Amino acid sequence: MPTIRRALLATCGAAVMLTALSAFAAASPDPTSSLNGATSSKKSTADHSKFPELKRKFKTGPEVTQACLVCHTEAAKQVQHTKHWTWQSADPKTGQVRGKKNIINNYCTSVVSNEKDCMACHAGYGWKDQSFDFSVQKNVDCLICHDGTGTYRKLPGYAGHPVYKRVEFPHGSGRFVDAVDLGKVAQSVQLPSRSNCGSCHFFGGGANGAKHGDMDSSLQHPEHYLDVHMAEKGLNFSCITCHATNSHEITGSRYNVEAARTGDAAIRGKTDANPAACQACHSNKPHHEARLNQHTEKIACQTCHIPEFARNNIGTELSWDWSKATIMGEDGKRMMRKDSAGRRAFDSQKGEWKWESHVIPEYRWFNGTSTYKVIGDKIDPPKPVQLSVVGGGPDDAESRIWPTKVHRGKQPYDTVNMTLTVQHTGGEDATALWHNYDWQKAIATGMKAAGLPYSGKYDFVETELTWPITHMVAPKEDALSCAQCHSKNGRLKDIEGIYMPARDGSRWLDILGWTLALLTLIGVLVHGAIRVVNSRKAG
Amino acid sequence: MTVERIYVFKKFERFWHWSQALLIIFMLLTGFEVHGSYHLFGFADAVAMHTVAAWTLVGLWVFAIFWHFTTGEWKQYIPTTEKVVAMMQFYSVGIFKGAPHPYRPTMLKKHNPLQRLAYLGVLLFIGPLLWFTGWFYLFFGDWKAWGVDGLLSLEWVAFFHTAGAFMMLAFLIAHIYLTTTGHTPTSHIKAMITGWEEVD
Numbered sequence: 001m002p003t004i005r006r007a008l009l010a011t012c013g014a015a016v017m018l019t020a021l022s023a024f025a026a027a028s029p030d031p032t033s034s035l036n037g038a039t040s041s042k043k044s045t046a047d048h049s050k051f052p053e054l055k056r057k058f059k060t061g062p063e064v065t066q067a068c069l070v071c072h073t074e075a076a077k078q079v080q081h082t083k084h085w086t087w088q089s090a091d092p093k094t095g096q097v098r099g100k101k102n103i104i105n106n107y108c109t110s111v112v113s114n115e116k117d118c119m120a121c122h123a124g125y126g127w128k129d130q131s132f133d134f135s136v137q138k139n140v141d142c143l144i145c146h147d148g149t150g151t152y153r154k155l156p157g158y159a160g161h162p163v164y165k166r167v168e169f170p171h172g173s174g175r176f177v178d179a180v181d182l183g184k185v186a187q188s189v190q191l192p193s194r195s196n197c198g199s200c201h202f203f204g205g206g207a208n209g210a211k212h213g214d215m216d217s218s219l220q221h222p223e224h225y226l227d228v229h230m231a232e233k234g235l236n237f238s239c240i241t242c243h244a245t246n247s248h249e250i251t252g253s254r255y256n257v258e259a260a261r262t263g264d265a266a267i268r269g270k271t272d273a274n275p276a277a278c279q280a281c282h283s284n285k286p287h288h289e290a291r292l293n294q295h296t297e298k299i300a301c302q303t304c305h306i307p308e309f310a311r312n313n314i315g316t317e318l319s320w321d322w323s324k325a326t327i328m329g330e331d332g333k334r335m336m337r338k339d340s341a342g343r344r345a346f347d348s349q350k351g352e353w354k355w356e357s358h359v360i361p362e363y364r365w366f367n368g369t370s371t372y373k374v375i376g377d378k379i380d381p382p383k384p385v386q387l388s389v390v391g392g393g394p395d396d397a398e399s400r401i402w403p404t405k406v407h408r409g410k411q412p413y414d415t416v417n418m419t420l421t422v423q424h425t426g427g428e429d430a431t432a433l434w435h436n437y438d439w440q441k442a443i444a445t446g447m448k449a450a451g452l453p454y455s456g457k458y459d460f461v462e463t464e465l466t467w468p469i470t471h472m473v474a475p476k477e478d479a480l481s482c483a484q485c486h487s488k489n490g491r492l493k494d495i496e497g498i499y500m501p502a503r504d505g506s507r508w509l510d511i512l513g514w515t516l517a518l519l520t521l522i523g524v525l526v527h528g529a530i531r532v533v534n535s536r537k538a539g
Numbered sequence: 540m541t542v543e544r545i546y547v548f549k550k551f552e553r554f555w556h557w558s559q560a561l562l563i564i565f566m567l568l569t570g571f572e573v574h575g576s577y578h579l580f581g582f583a584d585a586v587a588m589h590t591v592a593a594w595t596l597v598g599l600w601v602f603a604i605f606w607h608f609t610t611g612e613w614k615q616y617i618p619t620t621e622k623v624v625a626m627m628q629f630y631s632v633g634i635f636k637g638a639p640h641p642y643r644p645t646m647l648k649k650h651n652p653l654q655r656l657a658y659l660g661v662l663l664f665i666g667p668l669l670w671f672t673g674w675f676y677l678f679f680g681d682w683k684a685w686g687v688d689g690l691l692s693l694e695w696v697a698f699f700h701t702a703g704a705f706m707m708l709a710f711l712i713a714h715i716y717l718t719t720t721g722h723t724p725t726s727h728i729k730a731m732i733t734g735w736e737e738v739d
Contacts, residue, residue: 513705
């Protein structure tokens with residue numbers, strides 16, 4: 001049945017892009033004005049619709065890029081130095097080479113052997129396998145970040161190319177996606193708006209809000225309570241207000257967090273300052289009360305000011321159990337289930353998910369450096385595998401207590417070689433997991449593509465992924481109150497290495513002190529009683 | 540037995556005593572809440588009020604120290620061994636038999652020898668312990684700037700501050716009770732209110 005086979009092609013990114021765009025479409029009746037957010041291209045000194053280079057028909061994305069490069073001679077070279085292009089980043093402290101290309105995450109696991117689908121979110125064209133040439137300038141995708149029309153869509157399965165020909169999507173759904181008018185998009189270019197960044201970052205992990213918990217489509221038109229900086233009726237920041245960009249290098253990456261910035265707010269001209277840190281605008285002594293400012297020695301701003309994340313009905317995913325994938329319905333066919341809030345809960349292709357809204361973060365010491373599991377790293381089952389773990393501790397001056405989202409799950413691993421496996425999930429070929437429901441074939445193909453040995457034996461192991469939370473800053477009225485941490489069973493009850501009034505104290509001192517007070521009281525009462533009795537006798 | 544009245548506590552002294560008493564009781568109340576012993580005002584308010592009370596007490600003490608030195612009243616706290624044994628015997632035996640108080644206060648020596656010792660202990664040990672630790676507790680955020688970051692730990696500062704508070708609590712209980720051991724059970728308290736002490 002070709003229609004069913006096609007339906008099976010729906011992948012991680014598929015649902016993503018669809019939800020993404022329908023959310024935007026529903027939310028913004030006039031895309032040309034409100035999609036731009038705070039960085040309207042109307043303020044630009046150049047009207048790209050008047051450029052003769054762009055007044056023509058474009059057949060492909062790379063053709064548009066070539067037109068862009070006529071004027072923006074350095075743009076592609078700049079992009080090619082960024083993570084948006086390389087999907088790779090080396091930790092400046094540890095040297096570990098991470099990035100989407102190399103790590104295994106807790107969602108769709110690995111991009112290797114699944115490039116055709118995953119690259120729907122790559123700022124480039126044609127990355128379909130390991131042979132992709134990262135030096136070709138025309139393959140840089142300018143439009144995914146600069147489209148001002150809201151019509152530029154990249155669907156899974158096309159290795160990062162947009163829709164050139166009207167296509168049914170998802171396959172077998174009866175819904176169609178029109179071919180993009182590349183000329184119109186090229187003439188609409190603008191500074192990246194929320195919807196440009198959000199088209200990938202809101203929908204990572206395969207569904208709206210799934211991945212981050214502090215980023216989802218609600219940031220398109222947030223109310224004040226959800227995000228004080230991005231609130232449409234308030235400051236109306238766009239993403240790049242904080243993630244200010246120079247030469248296409250975007251500041252403020254999770255791969256290299258400035259966890260404990262100190263000092264004054266940055267002043268103009270100081271280009272070394274990372275504008276994405278709270279302190280860049282607020283300094284590390286932003287409160288009127290000195291006592292609150294003292295807290296910045298130990299606590300990240302986010303800890304008090306993001307008391308909960310996913311503060312909406314979209315919610316965020318808290319676990320993904322891949323071991324439940326390939327469980328079929330009673331009729332032997334693919335089975336899908338949603339939770340009470342309408343979020344994906346089970347899919348024979350992918351396994352089982354758990355979601356939550358208004359999530360209380362888990363708190364960790366964090367010095368800005370995380371360690372990731374990269375493809376081929378040895379693991380130690382049945383101990384849960386830490387796919388990403390935040391570094392730091394109480395004795396490290398560069399560490400602060402941060403709120404984190406911990407995403408838990410189960411993933412396959414090679415029981416002989418003791419590595420997490422790379423599996424070929426997306427596609428319509430003979431070994432894709434989502435098409436054949438056969439782990440053995442999917443892993444064998446994935447491991448081969450990754451150049452790793454596979455013993456042929458696999459099992460599932462628990463996994464954990466810890467990410468700092470930093471977006472959706474709440475109004476100050478909603479910040480944590482003192483007693484939410486300063487109490488015996490408060491938010492920070494498991495944080496070691498600091499003394500917290502009301503949480504801590506010497507048990508022995510308490511016993512000794514109260515005994516002293518009690519004995520004194522008993523002593524004077526007995527003394528007084530004897531005096532009273534004796535004076536009555538005498539009287 | 541004739542009852543005589545002596546003027547022992549001057550106006551400022553009485554003001555100092557009662558305002559200090561109220562502040563100390565209030566600080567014990569809020570302090571132990573900050574310590575986590577119970578919930579009364581709520582942690583945030585307890586901290587704020589404890590701090591305000593502390594600064595008020597600092598202000599009061601500035602005046603009190605000035606007063607003590609300009610009036611020479613500080614000499615009232617010079618310890619003496621004279622009659623200490625007699626006082627101890629009075630509190631442990633004589634008082635039950637209605638024996639006369641072995642000490643007769645005067646303007647120049649208003650405190651009995653045990654009082655002198657006890658108050659000196661409060662002034663020279665419990666007080667400074669609380670002041671010193673409290674100061675560092677309050678200015679925790681400045682440790683780095685002061686260069687004491689590596690020398691102190693909040694845990695121990697808090698430990699000794701709490702220990703001082705327990706000692707102050709024990710002192711307070713004993714002190715309140717001992718006010719009843721005058722000529723009549725209320726004569727000491729009356730003296731601290733009016734300034735005039737009734738003596739045997």
